[in-house]
Amino acid sequence: MLSPVVAGVDGSPESLAAAEWAAREAVRLGQPLRLLHARNWHPHQREAEIAHAAGRHLAQRVLRQAEERVLAACPDVRVHGEQVEGPATAALVKAVNDAELLALGSRGLHRITGLLVGSVALGVVAKATRPVVLVRAGSAQGAEEAPGTVRRDVVLGVDVTEPCDEVIEFAFEAARMRHTQLRALHSWRAPDPLTVGPGEVGLASDPQRAGEWLGFLAAVLQVWRDKYPEVEVLQTVVRSRPAEALVKAASGADLLVVGHRLTDRLRMPRTGPVTHAVINHVTCPVAVVPHC
Structure with missing residues (x-):
């Protein structure tokens, strides 16, 4: 079974750029692309069912948007989307350790405050045992x-x-x-x-x-x-x-x-x-x- 190329998506311009980059890489490697959206929800949380359903609907919309983006850029890519529950960093680290590589959006330094934006990406890079590629919006063309x-x-x-x-x-x-x-x-x-x-x-x-x-x-x-x-x-x-x-x-x-x-x-x-x-x-x- 081929190890997939994985892209973490959250609907941000950076994550969409990462998904497009990952699609091109998957085509080069001849491997499938897995789009992954992590929702910070746990079944033991006391959350109203309507809020849970809204979260799932939002996740589906994020995945659909990312899928449309990658298919427009790479029509030949084999892609499927998946949503998982739990902290994003832990879910992405688990996903990349079974993958060829993981692509994530990166914002770098905030232009106004100078503070780093993107703690999830840094956390994944620190813990992953497989390559992680960080992509800025506009750099995946x-x-x-x-x-x-x-x-x-x-x-x-x-x-x-x-x-x-x-x-x-x-x-x-x-x-x-x-x-x-x-x-x-x-x-x-x-x-x-x-x-x-x-x-x-x-x-x-x-x-x-x-x-x-x-x-x-x-x-x-x-x-x-x-x-x-x-x-x-x-x-x-x-x-x-x-x-x-x-x-x-x-x-x-x-x-x-x-x-x-x-x-x-x-x-x-x-x-x-x-x-x-x-x-x-x-x-x-x-x-x-x-x-x-």
Whole structure:
């Protein structure tokens, strides 16, 4: 049985964009699309039956609207909608752990208050054991599908000191399916002279350091370049903070791929600082791929 692509929908413009993005991805993968709407209702709650029926009716309307949106964008997608009861974060985490991936709407930072909007998305990213793709409204239009348009790149953030196969493979596969270039990026920072130990080269020039980091990046990616010879790869290293470098690199990209280390189950799940920053500021879809 094929694992579905799942999209969480709540009727917002962001969730509709996520559903459309998920539909295109499902077609690329040759897999079905499952639209999921979670209602915060529990049978033990003392809620009037009329309110319960109204909630179900609203959920059906949300699912119908999302289905119409995805079929208009991707007529060939195999789609079905489903509503579940319970807290949205828990329901979506359960759904994605049995799926190929999950697409969710993302609002990033509120333009006026500067506060993060979308705690459900952050909660799912922190706990999911499968890839989660966060999509902004207006970023799922599939410009790569239009004749005569330039195909947009897939951007991959790589930490060459702790490379992760799951994250790299996801990015290469995404670039292969889109027939587009993969831009692999590693950011580095010059060592603090006060912390340089005996025998360490602390005064090397920036070009020397950049060349060394580029060599490390090339070594990390070589096995994947051999596995995906059809994918054109641009390897880049920049002297910058990782989040700043990724936000800049992802401008105009089709997809940004970053990793998320799963924390110890005894600790509270959370997103790392780089992942948290790109979720807030990057406007293209962001794939967060969990790894150990």
